[in-house]
Amino acid sequence: MFSLYKKILFITKSAKNIFLALPLLLLLLTLGCSSKDPQSTFDTLGPVSELQLELFYILFWVGLVVFILVAVAVFYIILKYRAKPDDSIPEQIHGNTKLEIIWTVIPILLIIGIAIPSVQAIFASSKPDSKYTNNNLTIDAVGKQWWFEFEYPEYGLITANEVHIPVGEAVTIKLHSQDVLHSFWVPKLAGKVDMVPNNDNHLWLQADEPGIYYGHCAEFCGQAHALMRFKLIAETREEFEAWISHQKTNAWTSSDPLAQEGMEIFMSRDAGCYACHTIQGTDKAKGNQGPNLTHFASRTHFAAGILENNQENLRKWLKEPDKVKPGNLMAKNAAVYNGTSDSLTEQEISALVAFLRSLQ
Numbered sequence: 001m002f003s004l005y006k007k008i009l010f011i012t013k014s015a016k017n018i019f020l021a022l023p024l025l026l027l028l029l030t031l032g033c034s035s036k037d038p039q040s041t042f043d044t045l046g047p048v049s050e051l052q053l054e055l056f057y058i059l060f061w062v063g064l065v066v067f068i069l070v071a072v073a074v075f076y077i078i079l080k081y082r083a084k085p086d087d088s089i090p091e092q093i094h095g096n097t098k099l100e101i102i103w104t105v106i107p108i109l110l111i112i113g114i115a116i117p118s119v120q121a122i123f124a125s126s127k128p129d130s131k132y133t134n135n136n137l138t139i140d141a142v143g144k145q146w147w148f149e150f151e152y153p154e155y156g157l158i159t160a161n162e163v164h165i166p167v168g169e170a171v172t173i174k175l176h177s178q179d180v181l182h183s184f185w186v187p188k189l190a191g192k193v194d195m196v197p198n199n200d201n202h203l204w205l206q207a208d209e210p211g212i213y214y215g216h217c218a219e220f221c222g223q224a225h226a227l228m229r230f231k232l233i234a235e236t237r238e239e240f241e242a243w244i245s246h247q248k249t250n251a252w253t254s255s256d257p258l259a260q261e262g263m264e265i266f267m268s269r270d271a272g273c274y275a276c277h278t279i280q281g282t283d284k285a286k287g288n289q290g291p292n293l294t295h296f297a298s299r300t301h302f303a304a305g306i307l308e309n310n311q312e313n314l315r316k317w318l319k320e321p322d323k324v325k326p327g328n329l330m331a332k333n334a335a336v337y338n339g340t341s342d343s344l345t346e347q348e349i350s351a352l353v354a355f356l357r358s359l360q
């Protein structure tokens, strides 16, 4: 594979062969595509993405047929009516009414043909119709540089970067942004719909199978945009209810002395963590600049889905957040990380890790 790549690079160098190299490069790129990939839109697992895929295929095939017909006609005409050295000036005419009517009417018919399913899809993807089980679960998703907050208003619950929904039910997601444009996208389920500051959007989705779905911000939103991901966890109604009631409890109960020490550091002015993070059940940590950490340890990933939630990664994150996720606002705005206050010692990091990992 690598030598093929080298060959293509070599061919590209000679501009003469660019027409050969471009299709080859395209072919190579397409070989990398697979519908098994976690973010493939061709492996749909919900009605909304299915609808979007059907629409894509309609547009794709209609577009392909038009492209081929036009390309063939153009080449045929170029070759057949090419000027020859001894040709005299051709007859000069002004238009052809019949032809012009034909090539105006055909595109109008085509556009009407694709407009009908497109408009239907727009309506169908904005609200679930009555054939779906709809328990009116509404989730508020807020895009922030560079992570996602999820709020369940009817349960009084706020969490971050991992959103749980019941499988086989239509769920409405209201989309907000706190700062700049973001876009909400779960490739196998639904999206992309923009999250616009001061102009709320919404979408609905349904997961047909239980599992973990990958989500991604799909609108360039600044330095760490490519690292702004989330996970959507679809589970049975019972599991979902159990998750909700667990998330509503206070997690902080640990009696482990190291975790206790970490809690005190978290709440200290020197470290300042409490100013940006909420931990329900403590009376100091009520900040909302960073993700809600109440049940931090129950999440599989952190830093917007980019790091697996384990001891080692957490140490890395607390030591040098900017190395792990360049540009993130914790590194930029927290005194211990931007150098305006003493940085954390290894012992302090160990204590903070023990504390955070106790928040089950």
Ligand SMILES: [Cu+2]
Binding pocket: 181, 182, 183, 217, 218, 219, 220, 221, 222, 225, 226, 228
């Ligand atoms: Cu983004």
